[in-house]
Amino acid sequence: MAEREITYVAAIAEGATTILNEQDSAFIAGEDVAGAGGVFGSYRGLLDEFGPGRIVDTPISEEGIVGLGVGAAATGLRPVIDIMFMDFMGECMDEIANQMAKMRYMFGGAAKLPITVVTMSGAGMNMAAQHSQSLEAWLCHLPGLKVVTPATPYDAKGLLIAASRDDNPVFVVMNKLSLRTSGPVPEEAYTVPIGQAKVVREGEDLTIVTYSRMVREALTAAETFAKEGIDAEVIDLRSLQPLDIDTVLASVRKTGRAVVVHEAVRFAGLGGEIAAQIQEQAFDDLDAPVARVGAPFSPVPFSSVLEQTYLPNAEKIVAEAKHVIGL
Amino acid sequence: MNQPSDDVLRDMHRRMVRIRVFETEAGRMAEAGKIPGALHLYVGEEAVAAGVMVHLSDDDWITSTHRGHGHLIAKGGEFDRMFAELYGRATGYCRGKGGSMHISNMELGMLGANGIVGAGPPIAVGAAFSTKFRNTDRVAVSFFGDGASNEGSFHEAANMAALYKLPAVFVCENNGYGEYTPQKNHQAIKDVADRAAGYGMPGVVVDGMDAVAVYEAAGAAIERARAGDGPTLLECKTYRFFDHVGVRGMGLSYRTDEELQEWQKRDPIHMFEAQLAQLGVLSKDAAAAVYDAVSADVKAGIEFAETSPLPDPATLLDDVYA
Numbered sequence: 001m002a003e004r005e006i007t008y009v010a011a012i013a014e015g016a017t018t019i020l021n022e023q024d025s026a027f028i029a030g031e032d033v034a035g036a037g038g039v040f041g042s043y044r045g046l047l048d049e050f051g052p053g054r055i056v057d058t059p060i061s062e063e064g065i066v067g068l069g070v071g072a073a074a075t076g077l078r079p080v081i082d083i084m085f086m087d088f089m090g091e092c093m094d095e096i097a098n099q100m101a102k103m104r105y106m107f108g109g110a111a112k113l114p115i116t117v118v119t120m121s122g123a124g125m126n127m128a129a130q131h132s133q134s135l136e137a138w139l140c141h142l143p144g145l146k147v148v149t150p151a152t153p154y155d156a157k158g159l160l161i162a163a164s165r166d167d168n169p170v171f172v173v174m175n176k177l178s179l180r181t182s183g184p185v186p187e188e189a190y191t192v193p194i195g196q197a198k199v200v201r202e203g204e205d206l207t208i209v210t211y212s213r214m215v216r217e218a219l220t221a222a223e224t225f226a227k228e229g230i231d232a233e234v235i236d237l238r239s240l241q242p243l244d245i246d247t248v249l250a251s252v253r254k255t256g257r258a259v260v261v262h263e264a265v266r267f268a269g270l271g272g273e274i275a276a277q278i279q280e281q282a283f284d285d286l287d288a289p290v291a292r293v294g295a296p297f298s299p300v301p302f303s304s305v306l307e308q309t310y311l312p313n314a315e316k317i318v319a320e321a322k323h324v325i326g327l
Numbered sequence: 328m329n330q331p332s333d334d335v336l337r338d339m340h341r342r343m344v345r346i347r348v349f350e351t352e353a354g355r356m357a358e359a360g361k362i363p364g365a366l367h368l369y370v371g372e373e374a375v376a377a378g379v380m381v382h383l384s385d386d387d388w389i390t391s392t393h394r395g396h397g398h399l400i401a402k403g404g405e406f407d408r409m410f411a412e413l414y415g416r417a418t419g420y421c422r423g424k425g426g427s428m429h430i431s432n433m434e435l436g437m438l439g440a441n442g443i444v445g446a447g448p449p450i451a452v453g454a455a456f457s458t459k460f461r462n463t464d465r466v467a468v469s470f471f472g473d474g475a476s477n478e479g480s481f482h483e484a485a486n487m488a489a490l491y492k493l494p495a496v497f498v499c500e501n502n503g504y505g506e507y508t509p510q511k512n513h514q515a516i517k518d519v520a521d522r523a524a525g526y527g528m529p530g531v532v533v534d535g536m537d538a539v540a541v542y543e544a545a546g547a548a549i550e551r552a553r554a555g556d557g558p559t560l561l562e563c564k565t566y567r568f569f570d571h572v573g574v575r576g577m578g579l580s581y582r583t584d585e586e587l588q589e590w591q592k593r594d595p596i597h598m599f600e601a602q603l604a605q606l607g608v609l610s611k612d613a614a615a616a617v618y619d620a621v622s623a624d625v626k627a628g629i630e631f632a633e634t635s636p637l638p639d640p641a642t643l644l645d646d647v648y649a
Contacts (some may be wrong), residue, residue, distance in 0.1 A: 071453020
């Protein structure tokens with residue numbers, strides 16, 4: 001496949017273009033997706049290429065937009081719904097939690113809901129408490145939903161296309177601080193399988209389990225450890241639901257030590273679930289308790305100095321991991 | 328232009344009787360402890376479901392409410408599989424996964440009763456979007472109550488349907504109560520249809536106890552939707568003969584028996600039968616024959632449910648995902 005370096009946001013646009021090209025029943029709907037091309041530029045150019053019937057600007061009505069997706073999907077279309085910031089899920093949580101996630105089950109399997117929801121998570125851009133959150137744990141607690149979290153441009157395009165081909169509701173939780181990062185992306189259509197983690201750095205001494213933007217922080221932490229002669233393995237989960245715990249367990253059985261890292265608030269975050277599963281299934285292989293790195297129990301602050309203090313980063317991962325290693 | 332033929336009148340009557348007898352017996356079975364969970368019964372509101380649904384085919388979509396049995400029956404739901412669902416049996420429409428509050432049938436275009444007040448209208452807008460996307464002349468009808476008309480979801484859906492000129496009809500079943508709260512205590516307006524102006528669509532008020540009136544108003548709204556002229560908000564003034572949940576009608580703390588009795592004088596089925604007798608469309612004997620046939624169907628449906636297997640516990644996790 002022809003590969004070149006493009007940005008994460010350009011990869012989203014390529015994924016969206018692929019979806020509209022390969023599926024006649026697909027459309028994209030959301031706030032400012034058509035005329036403005038998306039506030040992050042995720043859909044730039046799509047209106048000209050596909051017209052207003054396939055890429056649909058909506059009122060600022062998140063519950064209406066998600067409901068539109070549910071009704072359209074249940075009646076045979078393959079909607080891609082854009083929720084600009086995942087913080088806005090509070091406006092549409094009923095249609096997500098009680099309708100989209102449950103309709104198939106409540107109907108005894110008679111409904112098919114091939115919905116892709118694209119949304120944006122993450123802090124680090126001075127957007128404060130209501131435009132910076134990482135709320136993926138909300139979604140992972142709802143049976144019926146799938147949740148993926150691309151860390152790279154390659155995964156942004158590949159997971160988006162995979163989501164659109166899936167017959168279940170899939171949330172593709174993008175990361176806004178990753179939008180301008182670049183990486184190799186094939187020009188052609190391809191998928192990244194939903195439910196498969198990826199070992200992004202192999203190591204023998206410690207397993208760092210993470211996802212989304214924290215993958216880069218974990219890799220930086222691993223480089224710091226390398227200088228000290230500690231060989232860290234880094235796993236990018238890529239998919240949180242379904243969760244590829246087997247890849248995590250295989251790594252932990254090798255290294256005997258694990259740190260779970262996410263940008264989301266640590267308390268009741270995914271880290272707790274992953275740590276619990278590790279100790280349930282690999283207790284005898286552990287040389288130390290599983291550690292967790294996450295944001296403190298606070299809203300995301302505005303001012304840079306506070307925001308940087310709030311955010312997990314490589315330094316904090318190193319500090320926490322040292323306890324696990326016994327340094 | 329929307330005058331119902333004699334056949335349509337008899338069809339509507341049959342749908343109404345089917346709802347009445349089904350609901351009455353379902354209530355009885357619930358009281359007897361045979362049907363678990365909460366039942367929100369549709370008795371008193373039959374003219375609305377029948378007057379709307381007689382215009383629709385299986386390819387048209389509806390969204391329903393927590394009071395949804397009547398909508399499914401009027402859309403063609405079969406008693407055996409409906410009772411089986413209420414009984415929580417494997418043979419139910421939802422294989423025992425939904426029950427009364429989530430009863431549905433995709434093949435009949437029934438996108439589910441719904442336990443969340445106001446959740447249906449946005450889904451109906453999605454279904455209407457779907458039919459427009461594919462250039463068909465199908466419509467989506469959303470039933471909801473006066474209570475739901477105060478949910479933000481209704482406003483968002485109504486605005487979007489009008490904005491996109493979708494083939495949707497919003498049917499407000501105003502039974503005067505949002506759960507136990509009278510309308511005057513939950514909104515400052517008398518006619519929910521007044522809200523239509525705020526979305527740029529026609530708002531129509533109709534007597535929801537008068538089947539023919541509902542038929543005519545619904546026909547006009549559905550015709551308008553099919554023609555591509557956009558949505559209508561149709562408010563049907565009706566009344567719940569039973570309580571919000573269950574079968575009790577009299578002696579309730581939040582409404583008077585006199586109020587119920589006044590509405591019962593305008594029982595939609597009795598009024599309709601008098602009208603049909605006067606028109607010579609349906610004799611007393613013919614009407615009685617309808618009840619006999621429907622009662623036999625109900626009896627068979629209950630027997631089917633009671634002799635059907637319970638779901639296999641091994642199916643618990645089936646259909647969480649496709």
